Amino acid sequence: MMNSPERPGRRGTGSLFGSAWNAVQANMESLLGIVPAPRALCFYVTYACNLRCRTCGIWREGPGSRGAELSLPEIAEILSDPLFARLKYVNINGGEPLLRPDLPEIAELILERFPRLRALSLNSNGIPAARCVSRVAAISHGCRQRRVPFSVSISLHARGPAFDEIAGRSGAWDEVHSALEQLQDLQKSCDFFLSINCVMSALNADGLEDLAAWSRERNIPANFVLAEVRERFHNREMEEDFSLRPEQKPVVIRFLRRLSREEPFLRHHRLRYHVLADMLEYGRPRRLACHYRMGGAILGSRGEFFYCKFSREIGSCREQSARRIYYGREALRYRERELLAGVCPQCPPNTLNRIELEKDALRYLSFLLRMKFGGKKLHG
Numbered sequence: 225m226m227n228s229p230e231r232p233g234r235r236g237t238g239s240l241f242g243s244a245w246n247a248v249q250a251n252m253e254s255l256l257g258i259v260p261a262p263r264a265l266c267f268y269v270t271y272a273c274n275l276r277c278r279t280c281g282i283w284r285e286g287p288g289s290r291g292a293e294l295s296l297p298e299i300a301e302i303l304s305d306p307l308f309a310r311l312k313y314v315n316i317n318g319g320e321p322l323l324r325p326d327l328p329e330i331a332e333l334i335l336e337r338f339p340r341l342r343a344l345s346l347n348s349n350g351i352p353a354a355r356c357v358s359r360v361a362a363i364s365h366g367c368r369q370r371r372v373p374f375s376v377s378i379s380l381h382a383r384g385p386a387f388d389e390i391a392g393r394s395g396a397w398d399e400v401h402s403a404l405e406q407l408q409d410l411q412k413s414c415d416f417f418l419s420i421n422c423v424m425s426a427l428n429a430d431g432l433e434d435l436a437a438w439s440r441e442r443n444i445p446a447n448f449v450l451a452e453v454r455e456r457f458h459n460r461e462m463e464e465d466f467s468l469r470p471e472q473k474p475v476v477i478r479f480l481r482r483l484s485r486e487e488p489f490l491r492h493h494r495l496r497y498h499v500l501a502d503m504l505e506y507g508r509p510r511r512l513a514c515h516y517r518m519g520g521a522i523l524g525s526r527g528e529f530f531y532c533k534f535s536r537e538i539g540s541c542r543e544q545s546a547r548r549i550y551y552g553r554e555a556l557r558y559r560e561r562e563l564l565a566g567v568c569p570q571c572p573p574n575t576l577n578r579i580e581l582e583k584d585a586l587r588y589l590s591f592l593l594r595m596k597f598g599g600k601k602l603h604g
Contacts, residue, residue: 261519261547261550262308262310262311262520263312263313264314264521265314265315265520265521266315266522267316268319269327270293270318270320270323271284271318272319272323273319273320273323276391276393277390278390278462279427279451279462279466280457280459280462282457282458283319284458294525296329296330296333299333300333302527303333303334303338305541305545307546308338311338311341312342313341313342313577314334314343314344315346318348320351322359331344331362331366339370341370342373343375344367345374345375345376346360346363346374346377348377349379351393351400360416361410364410364415368414374415374417375417376418376419377419378404380420381423382397382422382427382431382434383397383431385397386428387400390427404418404442408444418444418445420439422446424451424468425466425467425468426465426468426469426472429468429475430475445491448483448497450500450504450574452533454533456524456530473504480498481501492581494595495576495584495587496512496573496576499512509569510568510569510570510573511587512587513584514532514571514573515579515580516531516533518583520579523541527540527542528541529541531563534567535559535563536558539552
């Protein structure tokens, strides 16, 4: 899933004026029903994975399962499509991206293709640690040369043997723990933002507070998201195993409420935790912006194209121009009638990145003021 850097950008467009203009533009596009070209792209560079997590079966779509992965020349050709002329944020994802030996070259290609990129991010499980550290160092060096903020999010859903059980691999906790320690050491010489990403499910609901405390002690920000069934993750048959039990829901809701109250005052994920708790507790529809709806897309490792994480495949970039796919009549009808009308209201907010925060700036400001002056009881 796409997790953009939490620190502000370092360019002029990251200024208060630039953010205000982006917010006005995004709200006008929404009001007028304009489908904007992507400003954010999530690129699943591979579906192969060296873990067998109990919440995800994406590894079943590994290399060779349904065609070869995109080559570097193919990636370069696809990203040269006019549809991506506005692209400012790229997230490299998987599967496990580290399994692609040409990952640094892919990152370099992205940096060269988009000289005005505002952020590059990488989601990884960090295994094995040595490979993770060396490739993060290489990508970080390229980003630093071009003054592009770089962030790394490592998947970690529990501590100790409990993580091995969730990850489906003996010794996974030791390997990820080592990767995080080495990445923190690497930060002394390389400029990148490091965080962990925890998927909340029935498998770890009782250990969330423990993981949150551990991340605070080690000064590694943690991002907590809700486990979801996605067709592309091949995890529908796993749903019964990882879906929150009725007795676990109140535990997770209390955890989210606490985060929304007690996280550092300007940590914007507080608002996301508050809204997610409302959705779980009261069944309320989503009330936060979505960067996919506002101008985002997903590119699969074999050239498949999607509007968002819950979208069906709308075309193949190996067979057709990305722009023609994105603005195709049938695809737009599907986007409007099935995604926007049916899926979006119930989609849990698992990100609150720069694009989304700019659009919801007034909502965020109102939330901060209510939290500051309205006491600790804040619902609705």
